[in-house]
Amino acid sequence: MTTVAKFEIKYTQYLDKDGKPTTKKLPKLAKDVDTLKTLYRSMNLIRTLDTKAYALQRTGKMGTYPAALGQEAVGVGFGSALTKEDVLVPYYRGHAAMIEHGVTMEEVLLYWGGDERGSDFKNAKEDFPIAVPIATQLLHAAGIGKAMQIKGEKRCVATEIGEGGTSEGDFYEAINVAGIWNLPVVFFINNNQWAISVPSEIQTACETYAQKAIAAGIEAIQVDGNDVIAVREAAEKAYKKAREGKGPTLIECISLRLCDHTTADDARRYRPEGELDEGWKAEPILRLRKYLESLDAWTEDDEKTMQEELAKEVQQAVDNYVNLPPDAPEAMFDYLYDELPARTMEQREYAIQRANKGAK
Amino acid sequence: MPAITLIEAVNMALAHEMEQDKSVVALGEDVGTNGGVFRATDGLQAKFGKERVIDTPLAESMIAGVSIGMAAQGIKAVAEMQFMGFIFPAVDQIICHMARMRHRTRGRITLPMVVRAPFGGGIHAPEHHSESTEAIFAHIPGLKVVIPSNPSRAYGLMLAAIRDPDPVIFLEPKRVYRIVKHEVEDNGEDYPIGCCFVDREGTDITLISWGAMLHETNQAADKLAEEGISAEVIDVATVSPLDIDTILESVEKTGRALIVQEAPKAGSLGSEIAAEIAEKGILNLLAPIGRVSGYDTVMPYYRLEKQYMPTVDRVLEEARKIMEYK
Numbered sequence: 001m002t003t004v005a006k007f008e009i010k011y012t013q014y015l016d017k018d019g020k021p022t023t024k025k026l027p028k029l030a031k032d033v034d035t036l037k038t039l040y041r042s043m044n045l046i047r048t049l050d051t052k053a054y055a056l057q058r059t060g061k062m063g064t065y066p067a068a069l070g071q072e073a074v075g076v077g078f079g080s081a082l083t084k085e086d087v088l089v090p091y092y093r094g095h096a097a098m099i100e101h102g103v104t105m106e107e108v109l110l111y112w113g114g115d116e117r118g119s120d121f122k123n124a125k126e127d128f129p130i131a132v133p134i135a136t137q138l139l140h141a142a143g144i145g146k147a148m149q150i151k152g153e154k155r156c157v158a159t160e161i162g163e164g165g166t167s168e169g170d171f172y173e174a175i176n177v178a179g180i181w182n183l184p185v186v187f188f189i190n191n192n193q194w195a196i197s198v199p200s201e202i203q204t205a206c207e208t209y210a211q212k213a214i215a216a217g218i219e220a221i222q223v224d225g226n227d228v229i230a231v232r233e234a235a236e237k238a239y240k241k242a243r244e245g246k247g248p249t250l251i252e253c254i255s256l257r258l259c260d261h262t263t264a265d266d267a268r269r270y271r272p273e274g275e276l277d278e279g280w281k282a283e284p285i286l287r288l289r290k291y292l293e294s295l296d297a298w299t300e301d302d303e304k305t306m307q308e309e310l311a312k313e314v315q316q317a318v319d320n321y322v323n324l325p326p327d328a329p330e331a332m333f334d335y336l337y338d339e340l341p342a343r344t345m346e347q348r349e350y351a352i353q354r355a356n357k358g359a360k
Numbered sequence: 361m362p363a364i365t366l367i368e369a370v371n372m373a374l375a376h377e378m379e380q381d382k383s384v385v386a387l388g389e390d391v392g393t394n395g396g397v398f399r400a401t402d403g404l405q406a407k408f409g410k411e412r413v414i415d416t417p418l419a420e421s422m423i424a425g426v427s428i429g430m431a432a433q434g435i436k437a438v439a440e441m442q443f444m445g446f447i448f449p450a451v452d453q454i455i456c457h458m459a460r461m462r463h464r465t466r467g468r469i470t471l472p473m474v475v476r477a478p479f480g481g482g483i484h485a486p487e488h489h490s491e492s493t494e495a496i497f498a499h500i501p502g503l504k505v506v507i508p509s510n511p512s513r514a515y516g517l518m519l520a521a522i523r524d525p526d527p528v529i530f531l532e533p534k535r536v537y538r539i540v541k542h543e544v545e546d547n548g549e550d551y552p553i554g555c556c557f558v559d560r561e562g563t564d565i566t567l568i569s570w571g572a573m574l575h576e577t578n579q580a581a582d583k584l585a586e587e588g589i590s591a592e593v594i595d596v597a598t599v600s601p602l603d604i605d606t607i608l609e610s611v612e613k614t615g616r617a618l619i620v621q622e623a624p625k626a627g628s629l630g631s632e633i634a635a636e637i638a639e640k641g642i643l644n645l646l647a648p649i650g651r652v653s654g655y656d657t658v659m660p661y662y663r664l665e666k667q668y669m670p671t672v673d674r675v676l677e678e679a680r681k682i683m684e685y686k
Contacts, residue, residue, distance in 0.1 A: 119465045120467075128469070136457060139421065139426055139428070143431075143432070145429070147430045148433065169421060170422075170452075173421055174425070176422070180417060335463045337526050338526055341601030342605070343604060
């Protein structure tokens, strides 16, 4: 018997949970204080937005909302490394990366507030809207990558999925085709340890989620998803490789969901005692703050000023969202086809007439 | 001008449009080197290369999902589902994304793309190869569902499907892939999507059908003519969005309607057409609306196939019953 193939999965972490470097070979980014401050601010922005979104939901001003609490480094890390020309194909908990790539907070709130206008991105024109059906978005990313390849463009696609989503068929179909076609796609798994109530012990027999990509012939790595430097560094390398036509990468980012699955969930029903306490000790924002403080790059005053600014920014987005009246009823019809069929046109007129009369 | 079959017409339309429009790409299982199991894409890879006629891995959801991504980036994907019975893994992509991308992005992302699939029974095929499930897709807002019944319409409607700014499900009645030939000029002229075709004008009864069943329906119309009954025959052609006006106008003239379909009866396209006639044209009717259809059973495996499929005789019997109604 001979070994015909051998595999390994490498794990990268630069900062430990206390913000202390775990290696002397730190990447340039670890010394780029300005960029680190920007990332720190971006992660805090997501946390402020999530807190506000929860409050909106609890006061009946918004529908179900999936926060990214404790996972800010994942989306901010890989979203911030994309160029404007690249395309992002998000998953339902993907607002951190989306906002990094130009989607506005108001659009995120509008989307979860039940309004399609939230997916009509003003800035990120080519980015896909949030995909709720799990794992389906990875195939769109592959198709976008294929189109870039056909057109000979030097761009790439980033797409995200939760670890639970890697059990779906579309996940395997997407990584398989990305591998065989050598597509410029980078797959990010936000392994936040929970698929609603299902932990990894019930999700997979694999030691890592990253290794699933080995079977697709794709380079697979694992990073500490609470270490924004590790996420961003891995993303940059993978994007460069993709843009150069050297193929796809899958990056598993290990985080922990510090919130409920969504506002409609209560994680106390299934989360083991003590997990949250431990999780809060390893969360990404405090870790980066400690590191910045160790570089004498962040003070209590800086923190106070930033938090005040963020509160204002988020409040402005909330005000814009809350003050935007619902679309007119004809919006249900007007984007269905390039040209609405005659039969449906009759229904459109009927809906408008009833709305105009205030009929119920 | 040589006469060509329906499948050759599909091929000719694909070749024509790929020649005219460099953004058109064909993809699917076995579509490249093999030219498709029914030869719909025969010769296309040799002509247009492997980047435009793409042999995919064996995964239908992937074919649909990847086509969505390509279409969003301006690559007009013409995706083949090898048989309609294998379309179901792709239904999530078709219904949840393909049908609604324009709507859910308020027109920001549109998907000009085609999903082709051979469908229907009558060729002694393996299990899952013979169903007629067009109603599943006709029920979904945001989709267009087109079914050509003959070579001329296959050519013109395929061109229209590729040129359409919205996604089109193009269902090819494989039983009639090769049974009739038409002289079809490769002139690039498309046929309108969303319009019925009046195959034959008549005054006594309207026979409404689509796809392969048009052939039984037309034969029945011939026999009815011998009996002195003048049947108007309508090829629905686009089953969604339905051109109900042409059907209503015809029924207003004849006062009688018989719908002929291969699919099971309950919750079918025939049900929708009958309901529309009842809602908007019932006072023009001289007799109850009739329906000849497959039974509300699982499509039988092929030894019983002939018992299931509507026949010319079944159409005739139902038409006579309607004519005799008092």
